[in-house]
Amino acid sequence: MSLAAELKSAVTPRAALLVVGVFALQLLFITSYVGALHDPTPKDVPFGVVAPQQVSAQLVGQLERLPGEPLDPRTVTDEAEARKQILNRDIDGALVVNPAGTTDTLLVASGGGTVLSSALDTLFTRVEGANQRTLRTVDVAPASPQDFDGLSAFYLVVGWCVGGYICAAILAISAGSRPANRERAIIRLGVLAIYAILGGLGGAVIVGPILGALPGSVAALWGLGALVVFAVGAATLALQSLFGIVGIGLAILLIVVAGNPSAGGAFPLPMLPPFWKAIGPALPPGAGTWAARSIAYFKGNDLTGSLLVLSAWAVVGSAITLVMSSLKRKPEPEPIAEEVGAATTR
Numbered sequence: 001m002s003l004a005a006e007l008k009s010a011v012t013p014r015a016a017l018l019v020v021g022v023f024a025l026q027l028l029f030i031t032s033y034v035g036a037l038h039d040p041t042p043k044d045v046p047f048g049v050v051a052p053q054q055v056s057a058q059l060v061g062q063l064e065r066l067p068g069e070p071l072d073p074r075t076v077t078d079e080a081e082a083r084k085q086i087l088n089r090d091i092d093g094a095l096v097v098n099p100a101g102t103t104d105t106l107l108v109a110s111g112g113g114t115v116l117s118s119a120l121d122t123l124f125t126r127v128e129g130a131n132q133r134t135l136r137t138v139d140v141a142p143a144s145p146q147d148f149d150g151l152s153a154f155y156l157v158v159g160w161c162v163g164g165y166i167c168a169a170i171l172a173i174s175a176g177s178r179p180a181n182r183e184r185a186i187i188r189l190g191v192l193a194i195y196a197i198l199g200g201l202g203g204a205v206i207v208g209p210i211l212g213a214l215p216g217s218v219a220a221l222w223g224l225g226a227l228v229v230f231a232v233g234a235a236t237l238a239l240q241s242l243f244g245i246v247g248i249g250l251a252i253l254l255i256v257v258a259g260n261p262s263a264g265g266a267f268p269l270p271m272l273p274p275f276w277k278a279i280g281p282a283l284p285p286g287a288g289t290w291a292a293r294s295i296a297y298f299k300g301n302d303l304t305g306s307l308l309v310l311s312a313w314a315v316v317g318s319a320i321t322l323v324m325s326s327l328k329r330k331p332e333p334e335p336i337a338e339e340v341g342a343a344t345t346r
Contacts, residue, residue, distance in 0.1 A: 048094030111297025113268035154265025164232030185325035200225025234317030
């Protein structure tokens with residue numbers, strides 16, 4: 001057989017398309033991560049200002065006019081209200097002006113991301129210096145000393161997401177990429193649910209009692225982990241039921257390529273470019289990271305939106321998987337079985 005004939009026989013159109021798809025995924029991976037993370041700068045950070053009435057409007061206006069618009073400032077009645085809003089995750093920091101002296105207080109929350117709290121400290125040290133005032137920084141929701149740069153919650157959620165889509169991929173690839181019937185789809189979703197419960201518990205125990213990386217309720221993190229794993233797995237099964245093995249690549253595109261850099265893990269959402277800042281909260285890694293930090297550092301506040309996002313991925317993914325499995329279609333050949341059969345006839 002000539003080289004050209006051998007090449008034509010070895011490289012099928014489907015294989016060529018898959019290689020092209022992988023190449024495109026590689027370029028998208030580089031574009032997404034570098035695009036999101038190469039130049040982190042604060043932009044429209046929700047920020048409170050506590051100051052006497054006669055100067056608060058002037059100070060808010062000054063902060064609104066800072067180069068690059070790093071802040072989205074608003075007046076807050078007093079320091080107690082500012083602390084409450086930070087713990088409720090309504091704002092990311094606040095400046096408390098002392099009218100009786102020259103030292104003001106900057107309230108931050110490094111539990112939501114140490115990079116952002118450090119950026120706010122640097123910014124206001126410069127602003128206060130220009131106004132001939134000094135700054136005292138108070139961390140209202142400090143990150144754990146064992147949680148370097150506040151990244152543990154993000155890596156925990158990444159681990160849960162990886163488990164979710166790999167488990168779903170294995171369940172599908174082991175017996176054809178599309179469920180042959182509803183019973184098989186129900187079995188896959190059931191196995192995924194059991195895996196999600198165990199995976200959620202394992203992650204919560206590792207970052208909590210074993211490593212001490214994250215404070216907060218182990219039970220709450222367990223529940224969150226189970227939901228993250230199942231949501232990602234259900235979405236992966238749904239994509240596989242719609243597109244076959246290509247669905248695995250689409251799941252990686254959604255979760256790894258688009259979801260991880262936009263999750264607010266390495267850099268909190270206010271430090272990401274507009275596109276990634278917009279999509280992050282709607283994808284499982286972003287919703288999971290926000291919820292994990294809320295559980296660990298913000299007394300479980302502001303969880304509803306993230307839990308609704310994860311629940312939507314879980315419900316819609318499960319529904320698509322069940323609906324697609326109910327449609328009558330010719331069963332797909334199973335490559336592994338075909339290869340075994342061919343080998344036995346030789």
